[in-house]
Amino acid sequence: MLVDMRALATVRNADLELKVDSLGWHLTSSGLSLRGFAVEVYGRSGESSGQLFSLNPSEAKVEEQQVEVPGLGRLPGLVCTSERGKLVLALGEALLLQLELKVQDDIVEHFCLPFEVQGDGEVGTVQRQVTCCTSRWVRPAEHSSLLVNGWQSFSFSGALHGTEKQPQTCMPFFSAAFHQGAALPAGCPAAKDPNVLVSDLYGHYLQHGDNASDVLGGFLAQKAGFGGLAVTSTLPAKLTLFSELQPGPSLSSDWAYLSLQKGGSQVQQTYFDTIMKHHQLRPCKPQPVGWCSWYCHGPNVDELLMQQSLEELKSLGLDSGELALKLFQLDDGWQKMWGDWTPNAKFPNGLKPLTAAVREAGLLPGIWLAPAALVAGSKVAKEHPEWILRDEYGKVVSGGFTAPGLWMRGLDTTIPEVIEHIESLIRTIVHEWGFGYLKCDFLHLASLPGKRHDPRCSRAEALTRLMAAVRRAAGPDVFILACGAPLGPCVGLADAIRVSADTAPHWLPVGPDIPGTRWMFAHDRTNLPSARNMVCSTMARLQMSGRLWVNDPDCMILREKVALHEARALASVVALSAGSVIFSDALHLVPKERLEILKALLPPLPRAAELPRTTCQEIPHKMMTSLSSAVGSWQLCGLFAWDEAELQHELEDQDCHVFEFWSSAYTRHKAADGSFRTGPMAARSCRLLALRPLQARPQMVGSNIHVSCGMEVTSWEAAAQSLSFTINVQRRIVEPQVWIYLPGAKSPRCSGAAQEVYSEVWRFSLPEVPKNGASFQIDW
Structure with missing residues (x-):
C-alpha cells in the first residue's frame, strides 16, 4: 500500500525546512531529518482518564503564516488548526512549537509530541539484542546517549548512555518529594517503556558513530507546566516532547524548542541563547x-x-x-x-x-x-x-x-x-x-x-x-x-x-x-x-x-x-x-x-568551559575553554582522573607550550609526538593545563597567580630585546612567579630573580604585587 507523502505546506529558512504531509510534520537540516506525529492530549473525561484526543497536522487546516514568538520576533511558520485547537510551528535557529487548545467538559492535564530521528533505526549496525517475551532492539551505549537535566538543583543531571537506568533516590520515603518534576502521562506510549529516560526542561540526545547527530528538545519557559524530553530504550528511538497543562477553558503550552544538527558543539549554547532572547534577560550580575x-x-x-x-x-x-x-x-x-x-x-x-x-x-x-x-x-x-x-x-x-x-x-x-x-x-x-x-x-x-x-x-x-x-x-x-x-x-x-x-x-x-x-x-x-x-x-x-x-x-x-x-x-x-x-x-x-x-580562583573566569562530545564515561574527564587577554589567546584545559588513569588530549598539529598550573610544571609538546599524555594520575586528581602554540615572539606561558595563566596580565608590550607588562587581579600577591618564553634571550634582567627552566623559557620570581597592581620590565 502506497502512502501519499505529498507536502500539504512547506516553509524554509537558511538552515531548516519544515513541511506538513500526510504523516504529520517533517523537519530537515544538513542531511538530517526528524519525523513528527500527531500531538496527543491527555486528561480526564467524566470518570475515565487517558488520551482525550489527538491533533494531527495532516488532518488540520494548514496555513503558512508569519508567527510572532515573544522575544524572537516574527518568524516563518505553519499554523495547523482543528476544532479542538491549533499547533503553531515556527522556524528560527530551531523549530519552535506552541499548542493552543479549546476544551469544554474535559480536563486536560498533559500533552505529548512524539517524533523520531529519521535513519535512527539502522539496527543492522548495532550488534545487541535483548530477548524477553519478544525480541526487540535496544539502544546500546555505543549508539546514543541522553544528556539529562534534573528537575531541581539537587536532582541528577548528567549523561546516560544507551539503556542505562535513570538514577533514582535510594530513600524514596524521605526524598521522593525532591524529585517530583516533569512526568509522562500514564497512557503515553513512551511511559510503557520501563527503561524510558526523562529529562526536565530540556534533553540533549546524541547519536554516536558514523551518523553522529544531536537533537535537543525542550521548552523556552516553564509557566504553563513542567515538561521536558523523553527517550525510549528501543531502536529506532522514540523521542517525546511533553508537558503538564493546567486545567482551564483555554490552554496554551509554553513554547517548545527542537533542534538537530550533525555532532555540533554549540547545540546547548544556541538553546540557552534563545531562552535569553525569549525572556529578554539582562546580563548576569558578577559571580559571588x-x-x-x-x-x-x-x-x-x-x-x-x-x-x-x-x-x-x-x-x-x-x-x-x-x-x-x-x-x-x-x-x-x-x-x-x-x-x-x-x-x-x-x-x-x-x-x-x-x-x-x-x-x-x-x-x-x-x-x-x-x-x-x-x-x-x-x-x-x-x-x-x-x-x-x-x-x-x-x-x-x-x-x-x-x-x-x-x-x-x-x-x-x-x-x-x-x-x-x-x-x-x-x-x-x-x-x-x-x-x-x-x-x-x-x-x-x-x-x-x-x-x-x-x-x-x-x-x-x-x-x-x-x-x-x-x-x-x-x-x-x-x-x-x-x-x-x-x-x-x-x-x-x-x-x-x-x-x-x-x-x-x-x-x-x-x-x-x-x-x-x-x-x-x-x-x-x-x-x-x-x-x-x-x-x-x-x-x-x-x-x-x-x-x-x-x-x-x-x-x-x-x-x-x-x-x-x-x-x-x-x-x-x-x-x-x-x-x-x-x-x-x-x-x-x-x-x-x-x-x-x-x-x-579569584577573580572568576569570564565564561564557562565546554565539554567534549559525550562519551560513555559516567563523569566527563575533560573541560575546555578559550581565553584571551593582553597576552593573546590560549586554551585552558582541565583533565580529570576520577579513577586512577592516564589521560590524553588532542593538540593542534604544531609545537605547543604546556603549563600545568597546580604543579607549576612547564613542558614543550612536539607536534610529532601526537596526543599530549598526562602520565599516571591518582584517583580524583586533575591536570589544569594552559595551552599555547609556539610562536617566534615573547609569550606568557604560565604563572602561580591565577588559574587562567594569563588573565592576571592586563598589559603586555614587547619590543626589541625588552618586554613590559602589568599584573593586576585586584588582590595583593606576596610571591608572584611568571613563566615567559623569550626566544633568543640569554640572560634576561628584571626586578626579580630569573631562572631558565626549559630552553628559552624563564621563570621570573617578581617582587610583591600590591592590590592595585604593578608593572614590570624585562630586558635582555
Whole structure:
C-alpha cells in the first residue's frame, strides 16, 4: 500500500525546512531529518482518564503564516488548526512549537509530541539484542546517549548512555518529594517503556558513530507546566516532547524548542541563547565570591561565632588585600524555627550588628532562608494551617526530610495572604536587617503536586509567583540565589542557581552507618551530599552559566579532610564552571597552601568551559575553554582522573607550550609526538593545563597567580630585546612567579630573580604585587 507523502505546506529558512504531509510534520537540516506525529492530549473525561484526543497536522487546516514568538520576533511558520485547537510551528535557529487548545467538559492535564530521528533505526549496525517475551532492539551505549537535566538543583543531571537506568533516590520515603518534576502521562506510549529516560526542561540526545547527530528538545519557559524530553530504550528511538497543562477553558503550552544538527558543539549554547532572547534577560550580575557558614558550622551558628569568623577572614587576608572576597553568608541555624524567620536566642542582639560589621569589613552580608518551607511546630503553621499545601483529600503534602532532622511542609503560594507574608519577610531581611544576598533554599516546596487555592495556577507558575514576590520585595539590586529550585520557573527571577546537590568532604554519598546498607547510599546519584554528585551535575549544566544566571556549583571545602590533589581537582571544576566561588571552612583549620587554592580562583573566569562530545564515561574527564587577554589567546584545559588513569588530549598539529598550573610544571609538546599524555594520575586528581602554540615572539606561558595563566596580565608590550607588562587581579600577591618564553634571550634582567627552566623559557620570581597592581620590565 502506497502512502501519499505529498507536502500539504512547506516553509524554509537558511538552515531548516519544515513541511506538513500526510504523516504529520517533517523537519530537515544538513542531511538530517526528524519525523513528527500527531500531538496527543491527555486528561480526564467524566470518570475515565487517558488520551482525550489527538491533533494531527495532516488532518488540520494548514496555513503558512508569519508567527510572532515573544522575544524572537516574527518568524516563518505553519499554523495547523482543528476544532479542538491549533499547533503553531515556527522556524528560527530551531523549530519552535506552541499548542493552543479549546476544551469544554474535559480536563486536560498533559500533552505529548512524539517524533523520531529519521535513519535512527539502522539496527543492522548495532550488534545487541535483548530477548524477553519478544525480541526487540535496544539502544546500546555505543549508539546514543541522553544528556539529562534534573528537575531541581539537587536532582541528577548528567549523561546516560544507551539503556542505562535513570538514577533514582535510594530513600524514596524521605526524598521522593525532591524529585517530583516533569512526568509522562500514564497512557503515553513512551511511559510503557520501563527503561524510558526523562529529562526536565530540556534533553540533549546524541547519536554516536558514523551518523553522529544531536537533537535537543525542550521548552523556552516553564509557566504553563513542567515538561521536558523523553527517550525510549528501543531502536529506532522514540523521542517525546511533553508537558503538564493546567486545567482551564483555554490552554496554551509554553513554547517548545527542537533542534538537530550533525555532532555540533554549540547545540546547548544556541538553546540557552534563545531562552535569553525569549525572556529578554539582562546580563548576569558578577559571580559571588566569599565565605559560607554551612559546611563548617552547620546549624550551630551564633552571634559570637559569626563575629569571630569575620575577624578570622580579616586577619587571613581581607585586611592585607590577599583575599579578594565580597560575600559573607550566614547559613541555616539563625532562625527560631523553619517558617518563623526571626532570630533565635543565639543572636540576642538580632542580626543588624552582624550586617553592620560585615559591611564595615567591605563585604556583602548574605543570609540563608527557605521562604516556602515550614515545619509543623512553627508559629505560622499553628496560626495559619490554611496556608499549608494539601492534597485533594485535605492531607498535608510532605516536602521531604532534610538535615537537621526535619520533615518539611510547603506554603500554597497561590494564596494572596501567603505572598503578602513572604514579601513582608523579605522586606524586613533586606531593608531593615541590611542583607544584600539571599540564599533561598528548598524552593521545590512551592512546586509540589497539590490542591491549590487557585486551581488554574500550574505548580510551575506557583514557584514563579513565589520568586516574583521575593524579587519585588528585595528590589533589583539584591543578589538572589535559588537553591533546591526547579530550574525553569526561576529564569529571569534568580541571579544564581545551585546546579548540583550539596557537596561534602567525601567523594561518595554517606548515609546512616548501618552494616549492609553502605553500598546503597554510596551509589546514590541524586540528592545525597557528595563531591561526586556535585561534580556530575555541575558539568552537565555548564552552558547555563552566564546566560540564564550565574551557576552555583556549591561551596569549596579546603580543609585537610579533603586530600590536596582532590581539593585542587574540585576547585578546578569550580573555576571552569565560571560560577560562584564560595568556600566553607572554619578558617583556623585551613593551612596556607589550601588558602592559596582559593586565591588562585579569584577573580572568576569570564565564561564557562565546554565539554567534549559525550562519551560513555559516567563523569566527563575533560573541560575546555578559550581565553584571551593582553597576552593573546590560549586554551585552558582541565583533565580529570576520577579513577586512577592516564589521560590524553588532542593538540593542534604544531609545537605547543604546556603549563600545568597546580604543579607549576612547564613542558614543550612536539607536534610529532601526537596526543599530549598526562602520565599516571591518582584517583580524583586533575591536570589544569594552559595551552599555547609556539610562536617566534615573547609569550606568557604560565604563572602561580591565577588559574587562567594569563588573565592576571592586563598589559603586555614587547619590543626589541625588552618586554613590559602589568599584573593586576585586584588582590595583593606576596610571591608572584611568571613563566615567559623569550626566544633568543640569554640572560634576561628584571626586578626579580630569573631562572631558565626549559630552553628559552624563564621563570621570573617578581617582587610583591600590591592590590592595585604593578608593572614590570624585562630586558635582555
